[in-house]
Amino acid sequence: MVPCYNQAQYLDECLQSVLDQIYPNWECIIVNDGSLDDTEAIAQEWIHKDNRFIYLKKENGGLSSARNYGISYAKGEFILPLDADDKIASHYVALALKEFENNSDTKVVYCQAEKFGEEFGIWQLSPFFILNLARRNMIFCSAMYRKKDWELVGGYDINLIYGLEDWEFWIAILKNGGDVKCLDEVGFYYRIREKSMARIINLEERNFSERYVAKKHIDFFLSNYDELLGINGELNSKLKSEKVLLNELCFQLFGFKIFNLKK
Template sequence: MRKISVIVPVYNVELFLDACLKSIVSQSYRNLEIVLVDDGSTDTSLLICQKHKEIDDRIKIISKENGGLSSARNFGLEFVTGDYVAFIDSDDILHPQFFEYLAANIGEADYIFCLFKKFEDGTNPEMQIDDSKFQIQEISRKEMLTNLNTFHYPHSIIACNKLYKSHIWSNLRFPNGKIHEDEFVIHEVLHNCKSIKFINLELYYYRQRNFSITSGAKSEKAFLDSLEALQNRLQYFKKEGFKSAYDKLQGKIMFLTTEKYVSANNPAWRAIGFSDILTNKTIEPKLRLLLLIRKISENWYLNIQNRKNK
């Protein structure tokens, strides 16, 4: 039974942490190295970690100054010794067989992922699995890259519903200070892979909180960080010669640049040229016209948008 290193960033989650840790330590797959990264918590989160460590010697606690989710994950990666790596958010819950299913089916793939299921804060997720519907699918690196936004999106993007072979993270880290950090690294993760597996079971339970890191997804920073991540991926597609994926993603970015947060100086907008707008076949004629108007005159464009919003 190979060892799985489980990295859990912890920051001021005293209301949810106990349930998360119980779902990890009670996993049917027992060979776990549980790395709890206290990211400078100011509530009782560290005490909860210590309580669990006293009764389970698989737990390691490492503490650092507050730096955010990416910083905590990256710090945890410095301490792992397992054959596999998993990232679990400290307010979420796992099915009791989460690691058993993933480890049993990963085979020669570089990582495997499952479906996640959202549940409202204050409720308990239903954890019934219908084995009769179980399916496993193997996908090549290129197939996964070119279908990121269609193949079980967003399950394909987030880091927490996956089991990775450790080598993937040898020289790869999450970007500090970004929201949607998973969007920034997914193409780099896939660059380190030959094949990926997917199982169609809901084994990871994602808690929807009113004040979590990713709540208010329409906030300016969240939106602009996501746009930056997509722009980075676009440049990767260009470098690798994935023409179809490049055109689809560029069309999506073109549409997103019409959002109110995107100024005329935004790098994603500035990277779009007249020829891109004229030749990209994935965008609708109305969007093409609007983008051309913006390239000609920012004032004309803003007047049109203001009229639409009245």
Template sequence: MAETLISIIISCYNQEFYLDECLHSVSVQTYENWECIIIDDGSTDNSQSIAEKWVEKDSRFIYIKIANGGPSLARNTGIEKSTGEWILFLDGDDIIATEKLNHSIKNSENKNIVISNFEMLHNGKVLEPFSDITRYPISTENIVKRWDIDFNIPIHCILFRKELIGNIRYKENLKAKEDWIFWIDIFSKNKIEVRLIDEKLVQYRQHSNGISKNFKSVYMDNQNANEYIYNNYDETIRKALFERINLQNFNLNNENLEQKKYIKQLQNTKVLKYYFKLKKLF
């Protein structure tokens, strides 16, 4: 029996330092029936020549360059070009274990989503994942209510049946949280059967400049995503969104309370009291 075709969609923008390693991890998969569609989102570095090298080496790689429009446009382009029964999204700096596709397909019977665990890669060091994907049941409610609070599943961990995606696309007008909205669409518009593989089969790369967003930018990204959800989904999802905002406020208030307690404890230390006495003298 012929193996099921998997479409791997890689969005790439100026990732010349990581793209070769990413594509190599695809090329050495023990599961061999795949196509890898590299969508170059207008890179100005050496990404194109790296991708074209792999296209020449292996016909399963397909390279498409588009005008810069952001990762959502790149992924949507990849969806349109894909021909596989299953879809895996990667970024051009991700790495997948050699058994990622094989383990996923072996665990896909009667399932339409297969999720594997992941680990972080930062400055050449392997770190524990920023989120425990086994902590809560994977459901629409938890995806809406707990996302980026104490629950998150990077899109790179997930193998989707293409039929689930249908007409669903990434929201190209959103600058952030597009993965979150995509997840909500997938779960709210389909009957989902999930298999979770608790093996770290993906390395998710974290960049120092990727975690330095200013507070205002993060706030606006959250607000835009919240407004989109409120305006486009039913009451069940709106209720979960309201609970998420309450949970965020609760956590923020608790953090502020803990900070106040710490400052009070610090003020009561002998060293700090002595410092304040000296300060008055001078």
């Protein structure tokens, strides 16, 4: 599933990486999220080239909205989002599916990643474990998961218009259990651009997104509170309400408090 908003100049390279997959039984849903460039013309060329490409168009609604729109049309059991300016290796889909076959408890499969564009080299990401996920995101958007898990959590949160939608999504589907596998092979190529969304987000927007995630998943952060801060039971007993507890947690982790509590 490839959402595209004014990224027509990268779309050919992205879709070619999908066409090159050694696993043949795929569909690629291209979602034009209200682009003002040549996205539609380029997408039309690809759907005429191979009928496994599907083209959808909608009014601009942001990344989460575009992903949800495309995934809602997907017929397969597994989903692999791919942003229009990125690429995947030819063996990625096949290797990811094999991991799901090997372990029925697996919920997410991703891989080693490499940067290209304005920067080159291996993308050094922290290893996954659930406590690490409570601190920060280390799973990029182009990981594979089951469509039913997307449905269970209500998809990507369209309120996260400034970013962190991937972090929130992984928390949502993993906080109640499930295995995560990171492949040893490089299977994902992340384009570094000067004006990428991750680079232009400002501090106020970042804080909004972090507060939103913290409020939405208060249960997840509270369940990892002891491990995150290394505090003892005596201090825990002094923090008598969930809001006080979460305020302290967010301040320690992110440097801000999400609730304005009166003494």
